[in-house]
Amino acid sequence: MHNKSTTSKTSTYLFALFTVFALLTSCKKEYETTEELDNRNIKSYKDVHSSLTFTDVDGYSYGITDPGIGSTLINTDSVFYSYTFKSTSGKVYYQTSDISISGTFLGYTDRFAIGNSVYTFKPIREVLGRLKRGGKAVLLLPSRMAFGKNGLSNFGIGSNETIVVELGLYSFEKRHQVDAFEIQTFITKNNLTFNTDPSGIKYNLITMGTGAELVSPTTTFVCNYTGKYLDGTIFEKGTSQTDILSSFVKGWEVLIGRISAGGKIRIIVPSHLGYRNTSDPNTVYYPLRHLYASDKVLDYDIEIISVTKD
Template identity: 45%
Template sequence: MNKFTKLSLCLCLLATVLFSACEKEYDSIETIDDTAIQAFVKASSLKFTKDPTGYYYSVTSPGTGASVKNSDSVYYSYTFKTLNGQVLNQSSDVMIPGTFLGYTDRFAIAGTSYVFTGIREVLSKLSRGGKASLVLPSNLAFGKNGLSAINVGSNENILVELGIYNESKIHDINELELNNFLRSNNLTAIKDPSRVRYIVTQQGTGSQVLSSSTLIVNYTGRLLTGTIFDSNTAGTYSTTLVGVIPGWDILKNFKAGTKLRLFIPSDLGYGQAGSRNSSTGDYIIPPNADLDFDIEIVSVTN
């Protein structure tokens, strides 16, 4: 056997050893994950099924509404937890996420994009109104690197609680979001036929607002999460009702000097398009976002 052949044989043996070592290390992580998940499942009151790809799932309520397919639009909820119950990331009940069922495996968390196939697959087992839980082993979740931004450790298994809302139309989901917001903040608002809700904090006694009026207003606009996206309270903002979002048309019901708070469903705000920062392209107002405005009608010119 010449030196070249011996060297080639040694390199092949070394590669085999290294590959076997890596494979054993990977297998050991899978085994550790599965042992931990099985212990969690055994202690749980839910009945879990193991998917061939490695995650476990439990349909806690199949739902009583219509069945859904990948091309259907769904509004859904999610809560990511550690197996000991620590909440890591969750959806909001006042800005409910919605997309086609086929895209529900895609998440942007702490600035990083992830695809969790198991989430889509489990949601596809539900009808509208259904709920489920699944446990993702670390290799199907955030992997060996974890995600420190939301306190996910290296090779950490993740519990995900899921639900599909009964509502399938944006008007209905907006109503739910606004109802949730008002209830959680102990607010009582009047509902206009336009579906805008409002609370008058000061009745004005000046000129009546007309469709053709020029208004000076102070305002602060927020998302239902409380994030302020725009504000002008210097008494310098002049506009007509033609120049603002449709939800502001309700100002025709009031006079100069009025102070009120408006809760505007998304289609009377910035709709499905939302509003982006022209420089960065980032959303200032996300698609289908309901809006919360404080408005003072400073003056009315007719």
């Protein structure tokens, strides 16, 4: 005959042991569940997009849709690239555009400022490194390598989301090629009409003005102006500002001989005639130069109020 007390103690011990085992299993399973969820999402995407061939590497998958042409790139090569962060269902979260092209050394293409945080996505650099100029690829970034359990609510990215990253390398090797492409894309997209100065600056002389003195390197003038990037962001603004041409970016020299008091002009300035013009980053030639992006095309609306000959 069994002792009820002994049986009760044995049952309690077994229950406690089972509870500990369940807790340990649960802790282990939580990590496995995240990985399994990532794998399931990636597999589901691959099934739907069966026309693409994917390669699995270190937990992520990628498919090259266009290998590009030319020589193999190394981390110290300058590259200009595009990216689109999407959900597996196709919702776009974050992307570049053809009027604001990212450029850096290949070795730095894993760094992204999104919202108020900086993220490092090593797989993006690795996949871009497998392309040649003009190439394109699709990267399936599992949540544990992307935004994790917390997601990114400001961009609508939920918990444990697999991110589809569409990547591309432009064929351009030089910044001036990118500037020309961005400017022409902007003009065509907005159905604008501009003249082209020999310097490469695009200008639209709205009205020449009626003043006796034209703007020259030796005149002092009063102006209103607004400086924008091609995406519409205003980076600089002046109202009834008295100055001389050398106080502004090199691109303003396109005004010389074209405009007088009462005149209005719009100019689109390539980056080498903007805040990238000087070789000395500490020069005072461009006031507050460090506040502006040195690799950006600049879009100015300028009104000349008066011109005074020195």
